[in-house]
Amino acid sequence: MFRLNLKIALRNLWKNKSFTLINIGGLSIGLASCMILLLYVKYEWGYDKQFTNYKNTYIIYTNHDTGTDKTSYAWTPALLAPELKAKIPGVKYASHSSYPEAHLIGNGENSFKTNAVFADNDFLKMLDYKFLQGNPDQALQKVNTVILTATLAKRLFGNEDPINRSVKLDNQDVLKVEAVIADLPKNSSIQFEYLLPWVLFENKNPWMKDAGWQAMICLTMLQLDDEKTFGAASQLIKSIYERSDPKSGNEALLHPLSKWHLYADFQNGKSVGGKISQVKTFFLLAFCILLIACVNFMNLSTAKSEKRAKEVGVRKVIGSTRKMLIAQFIVESFLLTILGLILAFILIEASIPYFNQLLNTDLIIDYTDWTSWTALMVLTLFTGLIAGSYPAFFLSSFEPVKVLKGFGKAGGSSLPVRKILVVFQFVFAACLIICTTVIYQQINYIKDKPIGYNKDNLMEINLVGALQGEGKFKLLKEQLLKTGSVTSVASFSRSINRMGQRAFNISWPGKPKNGDILFNYRFAGYDFIKTIDAGIIMGRDFSANFNDEKNVLLNQTAVKVMGLKHPVGSMIKWGDGNVTIVGVVKDFVIESPFEKTLPMIIGHNDNNSAVAVLRLSPDQNLSNSIAQIDAVVNGINPGFPVERKFVNDNFEEKFNNEKQLGIVANWFGGFAIFISCLGLLGLALYMAEQRKKEISIRKVLGASNINILSLLNKDFIKLVAIANLIAFPAAYVIVSKWLSNYDFRVPITLIPFCAALLISLVIASLTVSIQSVKVAKSNPVDALKYE
Amino acid sequence: MIELKNIEKYYANKGVKSYILRHVTASIKQGEFVSIMGPSGAGKSTLLNILGMLEEPTYGQYEFMGEDITSLNERKRIELYRNHIGFVFQAYHLIDEMTVAENIEAPLLYKKVSGAERKSRVADVLDRFNMVAKKDLFPNQLSGGQQQLVGIARALVAQPSVILADEPTGNLQSAQALQIMDLFKKLNQEEGITIIQVTHSEVNAGYGSRILHLLDGVIKEDVTVEQTV
Numbered sequence A: 001m002f003r004l005n006l007k008i009a010l011r012n013l014w015k016n017k018s019f020t021l022i023n024i025g026g027l028s029i030g031l032a033s034c035m036i037l038l039l040y041v042k043y044e045w046g047y048d049k050q051f052t053n054y055k056n057t058y059i060i061y062t063n064h065d066t067g068t069d070k071t072s073y074a075w076t077p078a079l080l081a082p083e084l085k086a087k088i089p090g091v092k093y094a095s096h097s098s099y100p101e102a103h104l105i106g107n108g109e110n111s112f113k114t115n116a117v118f119a120d121n122d123f124l125k126m127l128d129y130k131f132l133q134g135n136p137d138q139a140l141q142k143v144n145t146v147i148l149t150a151t152l153a154k155r156l157f158g159n160e161d162p163i164n165r166s167v168k169l170d171n172q173d174v175l176k177v178e179a180v181i182a183d184l185p186k187n188s189s190i191q192f193e194y195l196l197p198w199v200l201f202e203n204k205n206p207w208m209k210d211a212g213w214q215a216m217i218c219l220t221m222l223q224l225d226d227e228k229t230f231g232a233a234s235q236l237i238k239s240i241y242e243r244s245d246p247k248s249g250n251e252a253l254l255h256p257l258s259k260w261h262l263y264a265d266f267q268n269g270k271s272v273g274g275k276i277s278q279v280k281t282f283f284l285l286a287f288c289i290l291l292i293a294c295v296n297f298m299n300l301s302t303a304k305s306e307k308r309a310k311e312v313g314v315r316k317v318i319g320s321t322r323k324m325l326i327a328q329f330i331v332e333s334f335l336l337t338i339l340g341l342i343l344a345f346i347l348i349e350a351s352i353p354y355f356n357q358l359l360n361t362d363l364i365i366d367y368t369d370w371t372s373w374t375a376l377m378v379l380t381l382f383t384g385l386i387a388g389s390y391p392a393f394f395l396s397s398f399e400p401v402k403v404l405k406g407f408g409k410a411g412g413s414s415l416p417v418r419k420i421l422v423v424f425q426f427v428f429a430a431c432l433i434i435c436t437t438v439i440y441q442q443i444n445y446i447k448d449k450p451i452g453y454n455k456d457n458l459m460e461i462n463l464v465g466a467l468q469g470e471g472k473f474k475l476l477k478e479q480l481l482k483t484g485s486v487t488s489v490a491s492f493s494r495s496i497n498r499m500g501q502r503a504f505n506i507s508w509p510g511k512p513k514n515g516d517i518l519f520n521y522r523f524a525g526y527d528f529i530k531t532i533d534a535g536i537i538m539g540r541d542f543s544a545n546f547n548d549e550k551n552v553l554l555n556q557t558a559v560k561v562m563g564l565k566h567p568v569g570s571m572i573k574w575g576d577g578n579v580t581i582v583g584v585v586k587d588f589v590i591e592s593p594f595e596k597t598l599p600m601i602i603g604h605n606d607n608n609s610a611v612a613v614l615r616l617s618p619d620q621n622l623s624n625s626i627a628q629i630d631a632v633v634n635g636i637n638p639g640f641p642v643e644r645k646f647v648n649d650n651f652e653e654k655f656n657n658e659k660q661l662g663i664v665a666n667w668f669g670g671f672a673i674f675i676s677c678l679g680l681l682g683l684a685l686y687m688a689e690q691r692k693k694e695i696s697i698r699k700v701l702g703a704s705n706i707n708i709l710s711l712l713n714k715d716f717i718k719l720v721a722i723a724n725l726i727a728f729p730a731a732y733v734i735v736s737k738w739l740s741n742y743d744f745r746v747p748i749t750l751i752p753f754c755a756a757l758l759i760s761l762v763i764a765s766l767t768v769s770i771q772s773v774k775v776a777k778s779n780p781v782d783a784l785k786y787e
Numbered sequence B: 001m002i003e004l005k006n007i008e009k010y011y012a013n014k015g016v017k018s019y020i021l022r023h024v025t026a027s028i029k030q031g032e033f034v035s036i037m038g039p040s041g042a043g044k045s046t047l048l049n050i051l052g053m054l055e056e057p058t059y060g061q062y063e064f065m066g067e068d069i070t071s072l073n074e075r076k077r078i079e080l081y082r083n084h085i086g087f088v089f090q091a092y093h094l095i096d097e098m099t100v101a102e103n104i105e106a107p108l109l110y111k112k113v114s115g116a117e118r119k120s121r122v123a124d125v126l127d128r129f130n131m132v133a134k135k136d137l138f139p140n141q142l143s144g145g146q147q148q149l150v151g152i153a154r155a156l157v158a159q160p161s162v163i164l165a166d167e168p169t170g171n172l173q174s175a176q177a178l179q180i181m182d183l184f185k186k187l188n189q190e191e192g193i194t195i196i197q198v199t200h201s202e203v204n205a206g207y208g209s210r211i212l213h214l215l216d217g218v219i220k221e222d223v224t225v226e227q228t229v
C-alpha cells in the first residue's frame, strides 16, 4: 500500500510538473531560509559559551552615576582585578586584560599588524583556549613571552616548530613563543591573534603604575567558585569602588560572560538587552518564512483539489477509509518536503559562504553533530505535517456522491481559507518591506546627518615605529605638506572613529559636588580642527603660533554640561593640572553616530600620538597622492608597512550592525515575498481553473482580453490591499519600537508604507497576470466543449 | 438481498420540498439483473446512489443482505464496499495516475488481500477481459469502451455480490455498448452476480431480467423481461 502510494505520489508530481516545481521551489527556499536563520541564531546564541566554566565567569562593568542617570561600560581600573582576588571571598580567578589592539609582530623577515591582547595567567584559566603546544599553567607570566594562535604561528614560522622561537613586537620588544593555541572561534567576543603578558603592557605604559582608581583602562573578568557565591560576591563587589575611591560615585557590576555579546545595552546601570532582540527577531523570522512556505504548499495542494476530487470519490467507493486517504496525502506532502529539503541543502551549501561574508560570521552545517540532525528531523516533520495536514484533511473530506455525480464543486469550497492564507502571507511580506525600508532610511538618515567634520578626502596614518620618535611627527608633517598632495596635517591621540579614552577627572568653577561627568578626552596637535574641517564656534584651533601646552579645546556639549558662560579663557582642572580653554568646537561625531555626542576635551600634544590625520588635496590625482604619501612615510619609517586608512571607511564600519540587519531583512524579506508570490500564482491557477467556464461564456458574449484580465486580477489586488492594511499598524509598532533604540531617528513617514503597498501590488499583479493572460487568451471552445 | 420500504427523498429549498423519490418500495433478490429506466430527472441516479449507500434517503427503510442500512456506521459501510458492492460509472472514473493493472488491483489493496493472491486475481481478470497487453497503459491511452471494461474489471475483482452501474454505456458507441451488456449478462448468469443498472436504452434493458420504470420519483411499472435471447 505504502509503496503504491509512493509510486502514485511520484507520478502525480511528475504529471503536474509546474505545480511540483512551484511547490518544491517554495518549500526549499523556505526551508533554506529557515535553516540559515537558525544557524545564525545558534551562532549568536553560542557566543562566548565555548569555555568550560563560562557560567561562573563574569565581566566587570563600571556603573557611573552622572547625576541624572547611570552609564555602564566594561572598562575598569587596572587595580581592580588584584583587589577582587584579594578581598572578595568566592572569587576563584580575576584577570585584567587589554582590549584587542593591532600591534606589529615580526619574525625578523616579515611583519604583520594584527590584533593582540595583553592578559595575565588568570585570563587563560577562565577562557580555557585549546593549547596545541605549551603549558597553560605557566603561560603569560614572564615578561618576554608570547602565545600565538595556530594561524599566526603558521604565518610567522611556516611548518617549523614555533616554540621558543623569537618574535619582535612593534620592532622593539623581543619575545619568546611559549605556546600555541587553536584559532579562536569567531563567535567569541575577545578576538586576537596573539596574547601578550600583562607585565609587558605595564612596562610599555609606565604611566599606568600610578593611574589609580580613576583610570578606566582595562577589561576585568572574574570567575566565582560556584553559582551559590554569586549573591554575596556581587553584593560585595558592587561597593568596591566606594571603598577604594570614595568620591568616584562608581559601582561595579557583574555581567555574565555568556550575556556579554547579546545583552550589551545598559540603561541606568542595568542590562536591558541588546543584540538579543535582533536574534529573537531572526528566530521568529525563521519560522515565519517556513510558515509562509507551508501556507504556499497548502494553497497549491488544495488548488489541485478539482483534479483530486474524483480520485478521492473513486477510492472511497472501492473501499478506502478516510484515514487511508489522509495517509496517502501526507505521504505526498512528505515526499515533497524531503525533495524540498534536499534542494534546500544544496541552496544552503551554495549560499552560506556568501552569507558568512555578508554577516561576517562563521556559519557551517555541522553534519557530525546529532543536534543538527535532530533539529532537521523535527523541522522536516513539522513542515511535512503543517504543510500536508490541511490539504490531507480537506481533500479526504470530499463526499463521493457529490464528486461522482458530476456536481462539479466538490465539498465545501476551500477558497475562503485560501484567501485568508494568501492575506496572511502578504501581511508578512508587507511588514518586511516596511521594516527593511525603515532600516535603510534610518541608516541613510544617520549617514546624512551632519557629523561635524568633513570625512571625505581625510586620511589617517598610524604613527608606529620610528614615526613615534621625538620630533619625527614634525618632520613627517613638513615633508607631507611639501609634496602638495596634502593640504593640512595634524596629530591625534586616537584614530578618529575609535571609542575609548574617557575620564571623569575634570573639574571647573561651579562644578557641583558628586557632579563628575564622563568626558571623552583626546590629544591633538596643531591645526587639528582645520585639518578635519570642524567648525570653531569660539576661540581658536591649536596653532604653532602659540604655546598651547597647557591649553585645551572643548566641544559644544562639554560647554553646555559644564554650564560655562564664557568658556574661552576660563581655567579648568584636568587631573591635577590647570588648563585654559582656548576654543570651543562644534560637536563632531567620533563615537556612535546614532547616539548623542559626549562632552569632549582635547588637550594639546604633538608627540606620542597614535595617528596623523591628513587632508588630501582635492586637486591631486588620488593614486598619485597615495604614492607620494607612502614614499614620505617609508622614508622616515622604513621597517613598517604604511598603515593608512580613509576616515570614510572607518566611519562606514559604525553601521555594520544596522547594515547587517538591513541585509538580512532585505534578503529574507525578498524570499518571503517570492514564496508568497508562488502562493499567489497557485491561487491564480486555481481560480483560473475554476472560472474557465465563466470566462469562456463571457468571451463568447463579447468580453475583451483586457476585460477578462481586470476581472481576474481584481480579486487578487483586493486581497493584497487588505493584507497591506493589516500589515500597516503591525509594522508601525515594530518599526517605532526598533527606532526607539536610537537617540537620533528618522521620522516615520508614509514612504515605507506606500513602498510596501506599491511593491506588493505590482509584484502580485505581475504574478497573477502570468496566469490570467493565459486564461484570457484561451479559446472559449476548449472549456465549453467538455461541459 | 435488497429490501426497500417506502423510500422518500426530497431536497428542501427555501422551505419548499422538492421530492426526488416518493414511496419507493421494491425487493431485489440475489441473482437478479435489474434495469432502472425513466426520463431524465426521474430520480434514477438518486435511487441507485441510495442503493449504493452514497446517499441517504430522507425517510424509509433499506435493508441490504438483512442489515438495516440506515443505522450503519462508516466502518461497516466501507466493509460492504470492500466485500459486496461494485460500482460502474458512466464516466468510468478510473484513477488517471494508475495503470490499468493498478486500477484493477486497488480494491484488493483496500481489502488487504495478500500480494500473491492479488497478482493472480488481477492476472485472471485481465486475461478474461482480453486486456493483458494493455495492463501497463494509463487510462488516457485507452478508448472509452476499453476504459469501461477496466471499470467493470475493477468492480469485479473484489468478487462483489452486486454490481451497481449508472448508465454504464452512456458514453459508448452501440457496438461497444452491446459488448458491455453481453459481459453483464454473462456475469449474471454464470457467476450469479446481482446486477442493477440505470439505462435509457430498451435494448440494454432487454439483457436484464426485470425493469423498474421510474417517473417523477415513483415506480410506475415493475416488469419481468421475456427472455428472448
Ligand SMILES: Nc1ncnc2c1ncn2[C@@H]1O[C@H](COP(=O)(O)OP(=O)(O)O)[C@@H](O)[C@H]1O
Pocket (backbone or CB within 6 Å): B011, B020, B038, B039, B040, B041, B042, B043, B044, B045, B046, B047
Ligand atoms: N443535491 C441536490 N439538490 C437539489 N436537487 C437535486 C440534488 N441532486 C439531485 N437533484 C434533483 O433530483 C432530480 C433527480 O436527479 P437524478 O436522480 O440525477 O435523475 P436521473 O438520474 O433520473 O436523470 C433532478 O431533478 C435533480 O435536479
Ligand SMILES: [Mg+2]
Pocket (backbone or CB within 6 Å): B044, B045, B046
Ligand atoms: Mg442520472
